[in-house]
Amino acid sequence: MNLFQEAALVAGKDLRIEARARVISQQILPFGLIVLLLFAFALDPDRGVLQRTAPGLFWVTVLLACLLGVSRSFTVEADNGARDGLRLSDLDGSSIFLGKAIALAVELLVFEALLTVGVVVLFDVHLASLLPLALGTVAATVGLAATGTLYGVLAAGIRARETLVPVLLLPVVAPVLLGATRAWEASIDGVPGDAWPWVALLAIFAVLFVGIGMLAFGPLLEES
Amino acid sequence: MPLVVRLRSAVCLLGRFPALAGVDLDVAPGETVLLSGGNGAGKTTLLRMVAGLLPLHQGEGEVLGTDLTRDRRSHRRRIGFVGQETFCYDDLTVRENLRFATRAAGGNTASADAALEGLELGRLADVRHGRLSTGQRRRLALAISFAREPELFLLDEPHAGLDAPGRAYLDAALARASGEGRSVLIASHELELVRPVVTREVVLTNGQAHGAIEDPPSPPPVSPADKALEPTP
């Protein structure tokens, strides 16, 4: 099997598990919506603050959901010694990485689509230029999924992994938060030209971390 | 004939604990070797090390021609490992787990489905792994490893949790494997069950074993012919 067939096998496995367990729809999505609600409690909804800060709040929520998604992705491999199974298989480390990152990206995109509805409804946001918004969101999500999967395996097998991953991951993805928020702001304010450079930054980040992940995942999986 | 497994003075660590503190072991092609020893002796660690899942800290190790001190991966394709965990996903069904494991090992869906029938897992095919009993899980793990058609089986307490039909199947499969020239290294407590099917026994004590073929065997192997001659109580 080649790289993409193997990645498709692993991605399919992860997505099928998610479809059965429904962790995204039953736990992570409600979590996201609750966080939006809490933001409304924390920031007075009557003074337009929510509408102005909506992009930032959206992406912070996505980051938090990404942490949960990464944790879930690797808990699945921790049960029943499944990581050993992956190591004993013929699958290449980069294929496993791609497969898991793709699955996480798909799950995050579904989450983001539904969260966007929440933001539009709850924070009264008007989305204008959809193309840079969508492309920026996809690029940001790929970057988050790749980096998350990489740190997920780096912390796999360590006892304190639940608290270690956030400490490691969040500083590294700070540029994604920055770029995605600015891209959203530009798209909402109707100056889409401003968004494109940020979308480019997000794309570069995504490509870079997919590359790093493909290189480093295999060796890290071996040691866990 | 080159040995399938060859270990000399092997030391293996779990964290900083020396689970194996000097193991000599040979497994020749077609042999079925029993690894016995008390709890904590290091049987599981030894199997995992032979599978390449754990690094060799000191000593020499060679499995299926691969030098474990340099490369722990290349030989895994040719090994069937049945450990104490099933390596399966609780949310996937028996069939889905078997298909995934088989395809991940380079096989195809057809051989996976065939293996289902072999261990009488057919009627459980659409049950989620999380809902299986211990014995059923054990059968699934065995099916997965047999589907790979490995040259070397590494079995960690395979009889544990199996009911009588399952055990019968396992013994028949081991005999067939041996007949096909495959080697088996089996760690077990259930000596009465396992001794009849093994060619040699190696005792592991406190992380050490003297199981090289030149060494005199620890307890003499009991062949079925000898057992038949023993007076029945």
Add this chain to the structure above:
Amino acid sequence: MSDRLMAPVARRIVGVAALLALGALVAVGLFVAPPDAVQGDAQRLMYLHVPAAWLAYLAFGVTALGSALYLWPRTRSAVWDRVAGASAEIGVVFTGLTLLLGSLWGRPVWGVWWAWDARLVTTAVLFFLYLGYLALRRIPAALDVRAKRCAIAALIAFVDVPIVHFSVTWWRTLHQQATVFNPELDAKIQGTMALALWLGVLAFTLLYVYLLDHRYRLEVLDEDREERELEAAIADRVQGGTPSREAVGATS
């Protein structure tokens, strides 16, 4: 196995030189250099803040270099892992110092304890990247397993820093307000102020090298102790005891 980075004589010389340079820095920075026309005496903090920032990034670069050399099979050696770890510990101290001094400097000059200036923000992110790395160094695992994970984490962080810097700088220049606050190295600095700055850089660099050797040797002593514990455990096991797995940190 090399248990130190430099001969004891060399280390002593470096230590003395660092002390002298620090003394000269205090003398020139506090007394000889004139106070700034705009910021007054508060500007003297720059003689500490800028060298500290320089060291923060240097230490981080050394950590990344050590990590890369460790991962590269031909140069793999415990030496590089130790250098990386030692440098990171010193680096986090210097990074924290940079942020603290920047804050102390900012208060009288800008009127605020913190400003969202591009370089301060990047340094803050650097600080957190370091902290993550140090958290990773504390995991209970075999030395080579830990070394590999830390090395990869350090390199990822190293690759990330320019991206962070670029994106934050871009972000802040689009919000044109930071030009009034320019606490950075002004190219037009001359005379004794420049001297004080360079003395600072020199003193801190010497201090870094001195501390690196000390921390490195501490790391070696730590590893020696673990090796001795392991040998004792092996001997114990051979004789028939089963040392408590928890006592020697078994991970599975």
